[in-house]
Amino acid sequence: MKRIDTAKEAKQNPSYFEALVELLFQLADDDFIISFRGSEWLGLAPHIEEDVALSSITQNTMGHASLYYHLLEDLDIGNADKLAHERQAVERRNASYFERKNGEGSYLQEPYYDWALTVVRQFLFETMKKVKLETIINSSYQPLADIANKVLMEQPYHLAHWRMWLKQLLGSTEEAQNKVQFQLEAAWPACADIIGLGPKAFELEKHHLIAGEDYLRKQWLKELEQSLSLPSSLFVDNHPARGRYGEHTADLDQALSTLSEVYNSDQKAVW
Amino acid sequence: MTSHDGSNFYQEYEVFSKKNAKSPIQHQFSLLAPNDEMALNMAQENFMRRENVIDVWVVPRSQIRSMTSEERQLWTKRLDNKEYRTTKGYGYLRKKWREKEQGMLDEKEIMSWKEVKKL
Amino acid sequence: MYIYGGASAADHEKDTEKHTVFMKRIEAGEKIEADDWMPDEYRNALIKLISMHGISEIMGALPEKEWVPKAPSLKRKLGIMAKVQDEMGHGQLLLRVAEDLIKPYGKNRENIMQDLLNGKLKFHNVFHMPTKTWADAGIVGWLVDGAAIISQTNMLDASYGPYQRALQRICQEEVFHAQHGESIIMALAEGSNKQRDMLQEALDRWWSSLLMFFGPASATTTGSSKQEITTKYRIRKSSNEELRQAFLDKYLPRIFSLGLTVPDETIHYDEANKRWEYKQPDWNEFKKIISNNGPCSKQRLRLRDIAYENNRWVRQALAPQAVVS
Numbered sequence: 001m002k003r004i005d006t007a008k009e010a011k012q013n014p015s016y017f018e019a020l021v022e023l024l025f026q027l028a029d030d031d032f033i034i035s036f037r038g039s040e041w042l043g044l045a046p047h048i049e050e051d052v053a054l055s056s057i058t059q060n061t062m063g064h065a066s067l068y069y070h071l072l073e074d075l076d077i078g079n080a081d082k083l084a085h086e087r088q089a090v091e092r093r094n095a096s097y098f099e100r101k102n103g104e105g106s107y108l109q110e111p112y113y114d115w116a117l118t119v120v121r122q123f124l125f126e127t128m129k130k131v132k133l134e135t136i137i138n139s140s141y142q143p144l145a146d147i148a149n150k151v152l153m154e155q156p157y158h159l160a161h162w163r164m165w166l167k168q169l170l171g172s173t174e175e176a177q178n179k180v181q182f183q184l185e186a187a188w189p190a191c192a193d194i195i196g197l198g199p200k201a202f203e204l205e206k207h208h209l210i211a212g213e214d215y216l217r218k219q220w221l222k223e224l225e226q227s228l229s230l231p232s233s234l235f236v237d238n239h240p241a242r243g244r245y246g247e248h249t250a251d252l253d254q255a256l257s258t259l260s261e262v263y264n265s266d267q268k269a270v271w
Numbered sequence: 272m273t274s275h276d277g278s279n280f281y282q283e284y285e286v287f288s289k290k291n292a293k294s295p296i297q298h299q300f301s302l303l304a305p306n307d308e309m310a311l312n313m314a315q316e317n318f319m320r321r322e323n324v325i326d327v328w329v330v331p332r333s334q335i336r337s338m339t340s341e342e343r344q345l346w347t348k349r350l351d352n353k354e355y356r357t358t359k360g361y362g363y364l365r366k367k368w369r370e371k372e373q374g375m376l377d378e379k380e381i382m383s384w385k386e387v388k389k390l
Numbered sequence: 391m392y393i394y395g396g397a398s399a400a401d402h403e404k405d406t407e408k409h410t411v412f413m414k415r416i417e418a419g420e421k422i423e424a425d426d427w428m429p430d431e432y433r434n435a436l437i438k439l440i441s442m443h444g445i446s447e448i449m450g451a452l453p454e455k456e457w458v459p460k461a462p463s464l465k466r467k468l469g470i471m472a473k474v475q476d477e478m479g480h481g482q483l484l485l486r487v488a489e490d491l492i493k494p495y496g497k498n499r500e501n502i503m504q505d506l507l508n509g510k511l512k513f514h515n516v517f518h519m520p521t522k523t524w525a526d527a528g529i530v531g532w533l534v535d536g537a538a539i540i541s542q543t544n545m546l547d548a549s550y551g552p553y554q555r556a557l558q559r560i561c562q563e564e565v566f567h568a569q570h571g572e573s574i575i576m577a578l579a580e581g582s583n584k585q586r587d588m589l590q591e592a593l594d595r596w597w598s599s600l601l602m603f604f605g606p607a608s609a610t611t612t613g614s615s616k617q618e619i620t621t622k623y624r625i626r627k628s629s630n631e632e633l634r635q636a637f638l639d640k641y642l643p644r645i646f647s648l649g650l651t652v653p654d655e656t657i658h659y660d661e662a663n664k665r666w667e668y669k670q671p672d673w674n675e676f677k678k679i680i681s682n683n684g685p686c687s688k689q690r691l692r693l694r695d696i697a698y699e700n701n702r703w704v705r706q707a708l709a710p711q712a713v714v715s
Contacts, residue, residue, distance in 0.1 A: 039471055044696075048303075048448065051475075052317045065464070080464060085463075109689075111700075164309065168309065169708075263463065266582065270581055278500035309708070317479060321563075340425045
């Protein structure tokens with residue numbers, strides 16, 4: 001495996017460069033959309049102490065997104081804020097499951113948000129993130145490997161937080177168990193997209209940017225099995241909306257128009 | 272009491288933390304959580320968002336036997352006659368040693384002895 | 391609210407004695423703790439003050455929070471999220487203090503939330519107002535927080551220990567809030583014409599709310615004021631008007647230095663009396679606002695109500711099972 005130390009080197013091989021950019025968008029967009037959904041919860045969590053803890057995790061996660069967008073900026077793909085705020089839905093590479101609205105209503109009006117959805121989603125997200133990052137620390141692109149090591153410093157707390165919530169709700173009332181189970185059933189068809197690497201999966205593995213999909217699936221299963229009983233058809237690709245391929249739902253449009261509302265009111269302005 | 276409305280969720284915990292390996296555990300504040308695990312998980316981000324922390328304790332308030340208001344008033348007062356117990360009562364030695372051209376073994380001096388000349 | 395009291399006549403004499411000792415303690419600068427004896431009037435004033443302060447932080451998160459997902463850059467998104475998170479955190483600290491005061495009455499956070507939702511517990515006038523643009527988020531961060539810093543630092547020596555300690559933590563974080571607010575408005579003030587206009591419009595919108603923030607100068611204005619009680623018990627030091635003047639002293643020169651104006655042609659510093667003369671806000675409007683009839687009162691209470699009730703199943707699921715007796 002050849003180690004690539006700089007953006008300049010990465011740009012010399014077009015196949016390498018394109019695969020790298022693809023991966024960085026997946027990582028950045030996942031963290032960004034998850035933290036956007038987290039930021040909508042602010043002030044609305046089940047209790048105040050959780051509200052504060054959730055916001056720290058959300059901030060950390062947006063901080064991680066920012067690190068990846070800056071890696072893209074270093075590769076001359078565009079300014080980090082522009083990449084976060086201006087790109088259209090079809091250009092986004094987050095798993096489409098992560099863009100789902102927190103529940104009925106909006107954070108401004110009638111926010112009938114679903115804590116069970118958030119617990120299930122965050123748990124799936126954090127376990128996926130752990131599995132991917134643990135192979136990215138050996139990535140051929142050294143600036144990315146360095147970032148992965150940094151992100152992995154904060155991430156265990158996030159995972160512990162959501163694992164705790166999942167475990168506690170599953171060990172509590174029938175109502176809570178049913179709500180969690182309902183959300184798990186809704187999540188299973190999205191799992192192939194979540195752990196997937198999109199159209200450049202082959203090149204990503206070939207260039208040693210991240211481990212291959214088979215390995216990632218195997219590792220993710222190990223993580224999930226510690227806390228959940230899983231359906232046998234977990235990775236049957238049901239194509240809900242393959243976010244890694246730029247296929248998204250209307251929920252992403254709502255997210256993008258909200259998160260870029262002020263930014264788009266004057267893209268040239270310094271805010 | 273039943274917990275039908277969920278208000279039993281609000282159990283009181285006192286939160287303590289340790290800043291670094293050399294510092295003592297310090298009381299931070301209190302929070303409400305339904306159980307130990309959740310209290311611990313909430314504690315760090317609620318009270319030490321901007322501080323270094325290397326350890327956190329949470330203690331159900333019901334497990335703390337603190338002084339009552341009366342005990343605080345009655346048990347915490349002392350006469351100011353305990354100089355024999357502190358260095359204040361031995362300050363005259365400084366002058367004695369100075370006469371013998373020796374330094375006083377004060378706190379600063381003794382705490383500096385952790386480094387001993389290597390042979 | 392839990393305003394209790396009414397000791398029997400036999401208790402009365404004993405209480406007078408305790409009261410004398412109590413007043414001596416606070417006059418000597420001692421701190422009162424939650425389980426110390428305290429006059430009913432003191433406990434009730436604290437409950438009222440601190441539960442309102444705490445719940446105002448929680449309700450205060452809502453207007454600013456509207457702009458958290460919308461903040462115009464990654465850095466702004468992170469900054470305002472951290473800031474609003476702190477408001478929730480301050481609410482947590484203050485509610486814990488209030489909860490320990492109502493505990494002897496068998497009440498807890500559930501009761502505080504219910505009192506908010508049924509209108510018995512009021513929240514601060516500024517948090518009933520709309521935040522129409524990103525610049526409103528800036529003005530809230532800069533000037534509403536500025537006003538809050540003035541009134542909170544004034545209570546840093548409060549006689550009630552738990553409140554004093556909570557305020558100490560809060561005021562330390564407010565330094566970050568002050569600079570966060572300044573950073574938003576500075577970018578707007580030094581930005582495009584459109585951004586400057588946005589800022590001026592937001593300031594115009596918020597001006598009377600900012601004057602109202604400190605409450606009426608005397609009880610005669612609105613028929614009630616707790617400033618006498620809180621000063622008597624050494625909870626705070628200064629009067630409403632003294633605090634408002636301190637706010638004008640600190641912030642008006644900064645407002646003017648940015649080329650901004652306030653919507654009051656008469657405002658000026660009276661050198662002879664060493665005070666700002668300004669047009670009084672509409673105190674009838676103030677009364678209306680704090681009785682939950684402000685422009686956004688109902689909408690914000692509705693948000694809190696939905697968030698609280700819609701998530702009740704979570705608290706019910708995890709509440710330790712109490713023994714049914």
